[in-house]
Every structure is written in structure tokens, then in C-alpha cells.
Amino acid sequence: MKSSIALNQENLKRLSPNIKVPSYNRNDVKTSIVHIGVGNFHRSHEAYYTHQLMERFGVLDCGICGVGLLDYDRRIYNILKDQDGLYTLVIKELDGTLNPTVIGSIVEYIFAPENPIAVIEKMADPDIKIISLTITEGGYNLNEGTGEFDFSNPVIVEDMKNPMSPRTVFGYLTQALKLRMHRGVGGVTIQSCDNIQGNGNVARKALLNYVEKAEPGLLQWIEDNVSFPNAMVDRITPVTVAEDIARLQEEFLLEDQWPVVCEPFIQWVIEDDFAAGRPAWEKVGAQFVDNVVPFENMKLRLLNAGHTVLGMLGALHGYKTIDEAARDEDFCEFLKGFMDREVSPTLGDLGDIDLEKYKASLIERFRNVHIKDLVARICLESSAKIPIFLLPTIRAQLKSHQNITRAAFVVAAWCKYNDGKDENGNTYPIEDAMSNELIRAAALSHHEPIRFLQIEPVFGDLVNNKTFVEAFLSSLEMLRSKKVKECVRE
Ligand code: CS2
Numbered sequence: 001m002k003s004s005i006a007l008n009q010e011n012l013k014r015l016s017p018n019i020k021v022p023s024y025n026r027n028d029v030k031t032s033i034v035h036i037g038v039g040n041f042h043r044s045h046e047a048y049y050t051h052q053l054m055e056r057f058g059v060l061d062c063g064i065c066g067v068g069l070l071d072y073d074r075r076i077y078n079i080l081k082d083q084d085g086l087y088t089l090v091i092k093e094l095d096g097t098l099n100p101t102v103i104g105s106i107v108e109y110i111f112a113p114e115n116p117i118a119v120i121e122k123m124a125d126p127d128i129k130i131i132s133l134t135i136t137e138g139g140y141n142l143n144e145g146t147g148e149f150d151f152s153n154p155v156i157v158e159d160m161k162n163p164m165s166p167r168t169v170f171g172y173l174t175q176a177l178k179l180r181m182h183r184g185v186g187g188v189t190i191q192s193c194d195n196i197q198g199n200g201n202v203a204r205k206a207l208l209n210y211v212e213k214a215e216p217g218l219l220q221w222i223e224d225n226v227s228f229p230n231a232m233v234d235r236i237t238p239v240t241v242a243e244d245i246a247r248l249q250e251e252f253l254l255e256d257q258w259p260v261v262c263e264p265f266i267q268w269v270i271e272d273d274f275a276a277g278r279p280a281w282e283k284v285g286a287q288f289v290d291n292v293v294p295f296e297n298m299k300l301r302l303l304n305a306g307h308t309v310l311g312m313l314g315a316l317h318g319y320k321t322i323d324e325a326a327r328d329e330d331f332c333e334f335l336k337g338f339m340d341r342e343v344s345p346t347l348g349d350l351g352d353i354d355l356e357k358y359k360a361s362l363i364e365r366f367r368n369v370h371i372k373d374l375v376a377r378i379c380l381e382s383s384a385k386i387p388i389f390l391l392p393t394i395r396a397q398l399k400s401h402q403n404i405t406r407a408a409f410v411v412a413a414w415c416k417y418n419d420g421k422d423e424n425g426n427t428y429p430i431e432d433a434m435s436n437e438l439i440r441a442a443a444l445s446h447h448e449p450i451r452f453l454q455i456e457p458v459f460g461d462l463v464n465n466k467t468f469v470e471a472f473l474s475s476l477e478m479l480r481s482k483k484v485k486e487c488v489r490e
Contacts, residue, residue, distance in 0.1 A: 002253055003253070004253040004254060005253060005255060006255045007083045007087070007088065007254060007255060007256045007257075008084045008086065009026065009084040015254060016252050018100070018252060019254060020100070020102065021104075022055060022104030024058060024060060025060075026085075029054065029063035029104075029107045030061045030127065031063040031108055031128070032061055032062050032063065032127055032130065032279075033065070033131075033132060033279075034065045034131045034132070035064050035106075035134075036067045036131070036132070036135060037067075037068075037135045037136075038068060039076075040237045040238075040240060040260045040262075041235070042132075042134045042193065043260045044235050044237040044262040044266075045237070045268065046064075046132060046193055046233075047103055047105045047106055048089055049268060049281050050064060050105040050281070051101075051103045051104055052284040054104065055104075056283070057283055059279060061279075063108070064107065065108035065122055066106050066108070066109040067119055068109070068111050068112060069113075069168070073111060074113075075258075077111040079257045085104070085106045085107055085109060086104060087103055087106075087256060087258060088102050088248060088260070089260050089261075089262065090244065090259055090260065092261055092368075092370040093370075094368065094370070098247065098251065100248065100254070100259075108122075113167075116166060119172055120175045120176050120179065121179075123176030123177075124176045124177075124179035124180050125185075126186065128188060129189065130188065130276070131189070131191070132191040133190070133191065133194065133203065134193045136194060136381065136384065137194055137385050140194075140196065140202050140203065140206045142205070145456045145460035149206055151213065156170070159171030159214070170207055170210040170211075174207075174211055177211075177221070178218050180225075181221040186225065187225030187226055188276055189227045189275045190204070190207070191229055191270075192228070192231065193231065195388065195389075196300075197293075197297065198230050200230035201230060225275060226275055229271040229274065231268065231292060231296075232267070232268070232269040232299050233267075234267040234268070234303065235262050235263060236262065236371060237260060238262075238371055238372060239377050240259060240260060241372070244261050245257070245258075263368060263371055265365055267287075268281065268285070268287070269287045269292050269295040270287070270288055270292065271288075271289065271292045272290070294348065294350050297346075297348075298353065300389055301346065301347065301392065302343055302359060304388070305343065305390045305410075306335055306338075307373075308385065308390055309338055310325040310326055310331060310335060312382075312417055313325060313410070313413055313484050314328075315375050315376075315417055315422060316413055316417060316422055316423055316479070317423060317485060318422040318424045318426060319375055321374060322374075323367055323371060323372065323373070325375065326367040327369075330485050330488050330489055336359075336363070337406055338410070339362075341403050342404060342406055343393050345402055346393050346397060376428065379417060380432060381432050381433065383434040383437075383457075383458050384433065386411070387458055387459075390407055390410060391462065398467060404468060405475075408475055409471075409488075411472055413475075413479060415441075415445055415452040415472075415476055416476065416479050416480065417430075418439055418442035420439065423483055434457070438455070441454070441455050445476065446480075449472075453472060475487075
């Protein structure tokens with residue numbers, strides 16, 4: 001048997017012809033994007049679009065410098081270093097075939113804890129036109145209840161004290177923008193790629209809140225020189241598992257220490273507001289629009305909240321992957337009812353978008369058996385996700401006195417989820433920045449169910465809404481006396 005080949009620049013020419021590899025000269029690529037948070041999603045989405053632009057159109061002035069801020073990022077740093085920044089994106093086609101492409105658009109990487117000054121200097125480099133972010137929904141450090149920046153967060157307190165060795169994205173951006181201002185190197189775009197309604201506005205608000213306290217002399221410069229386009233981002237990108245690595249090695253004789261797998265579908269709808277220019281991503285399928293709000297609403301409230309529905313119900317039932325939950329007829333019917341009756345009425349005018357087609361395509365995507373997206377991935381960090389994905393639907397429906405039964409049921413399922421045990425008695429960890437609070441509130445809710453809704457940073461004033469509270473309480477009572485499948489059948 002032929003032995004497999006380790007992924008690096010030198011070995012590219014020896015790889016199986018079934019693997020697409022960059023045909024452009026990576027030495028000629030000029031970096032103009034710094035990206036914070038090189039997780040699987042960045043690697044299946046922005047880095048992929050950018051790679052396509054290089055590959056198909058020879059545009060080489062949009063190379064990416066990855067930055068990792070967290071200790072957790074050490075692993076990807078070491079791997080990308082070993083692999084010359086290369087990694088394999090394995091698109092799992094609908095018939096199950098694997099379609100691997102080696103992506104070459106990440107040409108540099110800096111691990112911030114080891115070299116904070118290098119990160120600040122890089123972001124302040126005149127060649128850098130865009131600083132993009134995937135720092136997760138919770139990473140913007142805004143309290144969901146009050147909408148205010150959380151200055152009590154210990155890492156923010158640290159960054160205020162030690163501005164030259166920051167730990168948070170806000171500390172880094174502040175120092176880098178200050179250098180740009182002093183050196184007169186011009187503006188830059190800060191581009192959020194997180195699943196948040198108005199992600200650009202949120203990034204802007206969080207940064208300005210921080211700067212106002214940390215470096216007030218910089219505020220006006222930011223107002224005048226930095227843009228924060230909103231965008232909708234989409235591609236289901238599960239956690240890479242050992243089997244993905246093994247299949248690449250066995251079927252393609254390629255040794256990649258951390259490939260990314262994803263679905264074929266991809267979408268990026270962006271407000272065209274770039275302070276210092278941008279790559280022509282529209283050539284490779286990105287959509288530039290004046291108003292991204294309808295796209296964001298639709299995606300967050302249907303896809304992401306749809307995930308939450310399947311994730312929460314699936315977790316209680318004991319399913320491990322989203323496709324299993326989506327193939328369960330009871331859960332799927334429930335999901336369709338949620339989409340049609342509770343979400344669709346909140347979406348307003350969607351212009352040319354065919355909503356029915358979109359919803360049907362989501363069901364197909366959720367049911368894709370090859371993706372194996374873990375229920376655990378969907379459920380983690382729900383305290384940051386649910387306020388963005390699900391609660392806006394509840395608020396909008398309450399405002400127009402419409403149905404919220406299913407959405408409230410999902411909130412109750414989340415409460416029960418925090419008991420940490422499925423219906424078969426199997427336990428699972430609650431992976432969430434607010435896990436202590438969630439577990440405690442869920443425990444208290446056994447005697448006093450309302451306690452769960454009193455988690456103010458999550459629910460804000462929803463706890464005062466009688467209709468919502470009643471719907472939640474009756475769902476929780478039902479969930480505590482019956483199996484989740486029986487409940488959804490009712
Ligand atoms: C998921 C998203 O994290 C989640 O809960 O809903 O990661 C989802 O897979 C992506 O937004 C798809 O574009």
C-alpha cells in the first residue's frame with residue numbers, strides 16, 4: 001500500500017490528482033486581511049471564498065494573516081506552522097462523495113499570546129485593508145439583557161490595565177487603530193463574520209464602548225476612518241472528527257492534522273461598506289447588497305434557531321447528530337411548525353427571496369446524513385446563541401399577539417437540557433460561558449420554574465411577559481412529566 005503524504009507546500013506536487021491544490025504561486029500572495037479566530041468556520045467560508053478568488057481569477061493581493069488570541073488557538077497555530085498555512089477543506093457532497101481542496105489563502109499566522117506586539121503591528125500595517133472576525137456570538141462582550149458592554153469581565157479589566165499586552169479583540173483593535181491614526185496609514189474595515197443580527201453594528205458598538213473608556217482620543221478617528229459592514233454568513237461546518245482525518249489519509253493518502261469538513265452550500269451576503277477597498281468576492285459568489293437585514297433575519301431565525309430546535313429536542317431525546325434529529329418525523333414536523341407559524345410571520349418583506357424554497361432547503365441541509373453535525377456543537381454556548389437566534393422571534397410574535405408555543409417550548413427544553421442528562425439517563429457537560437448560572441437556575445427551576453427566566457443577561461425583561469411566562473411554564477411542566485417526543489406530538 002502506498003504511504004500517505006504530509007500536507008505542506010513542498011509536498012503539494014506529489015498529492016493525488018483527486019485533490020485540488022492551489023495553482024497560484026503562494027509566494028506572490030500579498031496579505032491585506034487580518035483574521036481573528038481561525039476556526040473551522042473561517043476556514044470553510046471567508047478563507048475558501050478568498051482562495052477561490054486567487055485560484056480562479058489570479059487575484060493575489062488578498063492574502064490572509066490568521067491571528068489566534070486564545071490559548072486554545074495554540075493547536076491550530078502549531079498545525080498551520082507545520083503545514084505552511086495549508087489545510088484541506090473537504091466538501092461532503094450530497095451523495096456522500098468527498099471533494100477535497102487544499103486551501104492556500106492563509107499565508108501567515110500569529111499566535112497573539114506569544115507575540116502581542118506583532119499582532120498590533122500587523123493590524124496597523126498600511127497594507128492591511130480588512131480586519132475580519134469570527135470571535136463567536138459571545139465574543140462581543142455585550143450583556144444581552146441591557147445591551148451594554150460588560151466592563152466587569154475580568155479580561156476586559158486586564159486589558160484596560162495593560163494596554164500593550166492585550167488579551168481581547170477590543171484591546172488589540174484599540175492599540176492597532178491608535179497606531180494607524182498616529183502613523184496616518186488610513187482607515188480599515190472591521191468585518192464581523194459572526195452569526196449576529198447586525199454583526200457589523202454590534203462590532204462597532206462594542207469597540208466604541210471600549211474605546212470610549214480606554215482611549216477616548218481615538219473615538220473620532222474611528223468614526224471617520226473605520227467601517228463595519230453587516231453581513232450574513234452561512235455554511236454548516238461541523239467539528240472535525242478523527243474519522244475525517246482517517247478518511248483523508250486512507251482514501252486520498254493525505255495527512256492533514258486538522259482538515260475542515262463542510263456542506264456544499266455556502267452563502268455570504270455583505271453590505272458594501274469597505275473603508276479601504278475589498279477583494280472582489282462577488283466574482284466567486286458573495287452577494288453585495290445595500291440592506292442585509294432581511295437576509296440576516298431569515299438565516300438567524302430559521303437556520304440557526306432551527307439548529308437550536310433540533311439540538312435541544314435532540315439532546316433530550318439522546319440523539320447525537322443533527323441529521324438524526326432532523327430525520328425524526330416528530331421533531332421535523334415540530335420544526336416545520338415553528339418555522340411556518342412562528343418565524344415566517346416575523347420576517348417581513350423579503351424581496352425576491354423565495355421563503356418556502358429556503359425553508360425546504362434548510363430541512364434538506366439539516367437532514368444531510370454525511371455532515372454529522374454534533375448536537376453537542378449546536379447546544380454549546382446557548383446562552384450567547386439563544387438570545388440572538390430564538391428570542392427575537394418570541395419578542396416579535398408577542399408584539400403582534402401571535403403564536404409562541406413552539407418557541408417557548410424550546411426555551412423550556414433548554415432549561416431541562418441544563419439538568420445535564422438526557423431521557424436515557426446519559427449525562428453530558430454543559431459547555432457554556434454561563435454554565436454555572438444555567439445549571440443552578442435549572443436546578444432551582446424544579447421547585448420554582450420561573451427561576452430559569454430570571455437569568456437577566458439572557459432573557460432581559462421577557463420574564464415580565466405574562467404570555468411568554470405561561471407558555472414556558474406549561475411547556476416545562478409537560479417536559480418534566482413526559483418524554484420530549486410525546487410532548488412534541490401533542
Ligand atoms: C450553528 C451555526 O453554532 C450554531 O449553533 O447554528 O454554527 C451554523 O451551523 C452556521 O451558522 C451555519 O452557517
